[in-house]
Amino acid sequence: MLRELWAARALLVILARKDFYVRYRRTVLGVIWAVGVPLVQAVVLAIVFTHVVGIGRTYASSQQAYAVFLYSALVPWNYIANAGPSASTAIVDNVALAGKIYFPRALPVLVTAASAIYPFAIGIVLLLLMSLVVGSGVGVSFLLVIPGAALAVLFVVCVGLCLSALHVYFRDIRYIVMAALSVGFYVTPIIYPLGKLHAHHVLRDLIAIGPGSGPIEIFRAATVGSDSALALAVSACAAWCVAFGGIGFWLQCRRDRVFVDLL
Amino acid sequence: MSASKPEPVISLRDVSKRYVKYDDQPMLANALRFRARSRRSTLLAVDTMNLDIAAGESVGVLGRNGAGKSTLLQLLCGVTAPSSGVVSVRGKVAPLISVGVGFHPELTGRENVYVNGTILGMSSAEIDRRLDSIVEFAEVEEFIDTPVKFYSSGMFVRLGFSVAVAADPDVLLVDEVLAVGDFAFQLKCFARMQEIRAQGTTIVVVSHNINVVRGFCDRALVMSHGQKVFDGPTFDAISEFYNVVGREAKEDAFGAGELADHGAVIESLTLHNVGVVEPVLHFDSGEMAALRLRVRATSDIANPVMGMTITTESGTVVYSDTNLMTPFPALSNGEVAEYETRLALSLPGGGYLATASFHSAAGGNSVLLGRAVPVTFYVSARSLASGVADLGGTFHRVSS
Structure with a gap:
């Protein structure tokens, strides 16, 4: 399985590039869409939570600092929210190609995870600029975004391997993923910091072991400072990766040549 | 090995x-x-x-x-x-x-x-x-x-x-x-x-x-x-492929009333090279073929007549003929007889269907006694000729 995937690496690169080109071709703003939307989202959330709901100020020193705080979570979260659903349905979505020619069926999962890396990288650059301009500046700790991003990609790949295989059998997966993401936005520390939940230890720990918290906590550590639950969140995310990845890899090995009969 | x-x-x-x-x-x-x-x-x-x-x-x-x-x-x-x-x-x-x-x-x-x-x-x-x-x-x-x-x-x-x-x-x-x-x-x-x-x-x-x-x-x-x-x-x-096609088409058509008894039973319809007993389903363009119809009379038939049609696979009639004007000798009840039409298959390459029917002639009109299930056969092209008929074109340069 791994050997076959390695043999297909050239195909992976070219399909990811194609995916990416096709997505933004013939749009006037191109890849700006990929990073502009979360940027606007961060600004709007910052204004709403600072002035309307009035909690932003309790989490950050200023509206601008709260915006940086939000954007540092939105960059990895949006990668997961964009690549996750398409990775989870990748095998079924590639039926046209799969019925004609053999390639490891896990390949489209990697392709969707890889093609979303480029806007993810631009998002990270914007995060750097934002921290420098309106935030409190950055230090060497900003380099933590690299393991943070790697963890996010690994997580999407592991979840994708597992869910895309299950999705062949249970088409409900698509809707389960959408539901999990919309709930996930609130039960993942995006609009609030984990540390503010110190009064509710159980709740804080539950949220920290949510699968999306790991990469977000690393991004927070890289920009606005680390949280007490960082280690817990990261090790929980790694555990999710092992669980999803293990089951996913096993399913992909076992069912590789059978999927196409069920599409 | x-x-x-x-x-x-x-x-x-x-x-x-x-x-x-x-x-x-x-x-x-x-x-x-x-x-x-x-x-x-x-x-x-x-x-x-x-x-x-x-x-x-x-x-x-x-x-x-x-x-x-x-x-x-x-x-x-x-x-x-x-x-x-x-x-x-x-x-x-x-x-x-x-x-x-x-x-x-x-x-x-x-x-x-x-x-x-x-x-x-x-x-x-x-x-x-x-x-x-x-x-x-x-x-x-x-x-x-x-x-x-x-x-x-x-x-x-x-x-x-x-x-x-x-x-x-x-x-x-x-x-x-x-x-x-x-x-x-x-x-x-x-x-x-x-x-x-x-x-x-x-x-x-x-x-x-x-x-x-x-x-x-x-x-x-x-x-x-x-x-x-x-x-x-x-x-x-x-040839074998058309044999299979024919057999499966017969399975499909069975019970559709085509083989019903109206005074004669169609026992078989086969294609042969002229004078050969073994049926074949693959000919070269221009070759002579015999479309052979075997019938068993279930009543006395005064003027038996055979009709046949060749169509392309898409249903265009290529050729149709009958001996209505010159019927075969009379058949008595229970008799089995075999008739054939000899044809020059001057056809472009492709698949064709041959069918035949059995009638009794009465003063220029005919009464249908039975219709055979079509036989599908294949003609190999002599050249790149296409169209309805192979007119046997040859190509020459005439000016010096």
């Missing part, structure tokens, strides 16, 4: 492919009613098949729709695994199944060549080297940097075919792709395929177009209901 025989490139040992069909979705509602798995049926698409194909052979696969041809091809290119048995294919396999797999309309011709070429197993260095010849072969030089959605359908398939044949595989699997583009391009494809064949590439052709199978293959298989029912020289295979 004798020592002189080369090791097969493709070998199938007792290969079966079974599909499980779920007639109802595994939905929660059904699971709650404890009947989620109640309606499950299996379909045996390929049934204990054995096959050896040596390096450099080109083999055709013939069969009606649903005979298992496409599944066989999917097994050969590894898209799907056999339910039991062993499929082994040595070397690089390139499927020439539906042209332009992975082509994206928004990408330019050049980008699509790279994507498609990589899918077919070429490295980007190989594509770099072959790009010019691919583009030249497809005749799309001026449009190579235009998104393919602006291509004519002809340009699209030409480019797809060019990439596929440039992949330079050890085994080429061909499925219904040669009928692409205009006539000139088809000839070019045909020539390119012959070249590939001459290089020693093993070719497996699955096609409804018997001309293609006949043009490329020395050997052909006939499949029916997932089983290999014939494996041998292409000419005989085509």
